[in-house]
Amino acid sequence: MSDVSDPIFAKIAHRYDRINRILSLGQERKWRARGIDMLSDGIVLDLGCGTGDTDFGDRLVVGLDPVVEMLQLSPVRSRVAAVGERIPLRDGVFDGVFSAYVFRNLSSVEETLSEIERVLKPGAAAVVIDLSRPAHRLLRVLHRLGTAVVLPLVGLLFARAPKEYWYLHKSLDSLPAPEQLLSGGDLDLEAVWRSGLFGFVYGACLRKRPAAASVDPAA
Numbered sequence: 001m002s003d004v005s006d007p008i009f010a011k012i013a014h015r016y017d018r019i020n021r022i023l024s025l026g027q028e029r030k031w032r033a034r035g036i037d038m039l040s041d042g043i044v045l046d047l048g049c050g051t052g053d054t055d056f057g058d059r060l061v062v063g064l065d066p067v068v069e070m071l072q073l074s075p076v077r078s079r080v081a082a083v084g085e086r087i088p089l090r091d092g093v094f095d096g097v098f099s100a101y102v103f104r105n106l107s108s109v110e111e112t113l114s115e116i117e118r119v120l121k122p123g124a125a126a127v128v129i130d131l132s133r134p135a136h137r138l139l140r141v142l143h144r145l146g147t148a149v150v151l152p153l154v155g156l157l158f159a160r161a162p163k164e165y166w167y168l169h170k171s172l173d174s175l176p177a178p179e180q181l182l183s184g185g186d187l188d189l190e191a192v193w194r195s196g197l198f199g200f201v202y203g204a205c206l207r208k209r210p211a212a213a214s215v216d217p218a219a
């Protein structure tokens, strides 16, 4: 994906929050909240913020998203139109990074994780929430059949956008499980948890390593 607006999210921007609540049966705020509890106070980057519908409590928030149609709906004051793969912000400024339902849309998870590591302060946490398939093989097959029918149908009924919600169905198979996807990089994978029907929502907490203690050569 380039820095220009993505036609899929541009088209569904106005209906996005409402459909989210319908598809998650009102649970999606709860799924996000569990991750937000793991962030410390201070300045948080909401990466792929969409309409800015996430409640970060008293934290200062910078919302980043490449789709202007989404960003325009956000009540957050500090907004940046950009992709996670190239964050146009300084090193080590954030006390936390949060990213919900974005990772399946990235053109590079690796580059985005490296950018997250760069903008975090040493020792700070990043929380990723996203959808995947259930771990159990039979449940995975059932889940795939279910989303093939339900997602385009809800997209058609509530947003006249069946193709866009078919994309959502396909994207659920686009990445490996979070334990594999998020480990092995510069950020330490601290915890992975699952929520939702059959555990198809995952949350993960990653942490930037603390700054190395400086050694006094004279000592």
Ligand SMILES: C[S@@+](CC[C@H](N)C(=O)[O-])C[C@H]1O[C@@H](n2cnc3c(N)ncnc32)[C@H](O)[C@@H]1O
Binding pocket: 001, 006, 009, 047, 048, 049, 050, 051, 052, 053, 054, 064, 065, 066, 067, 070, 082, 083, 084, 085, 099, 100, 101, 102, 105, 106, 107
């Ligand atoms: C499913 S929405 C999630 C929005 C919001 N985080 C939420 O929880 O409601 C995915 C968002 O990711 C954004 N996005 C797509 N590609 C991106 C990228 N490469 N970097 C950052 N955000 C991206 C989309 O524009 C869209 O707003």
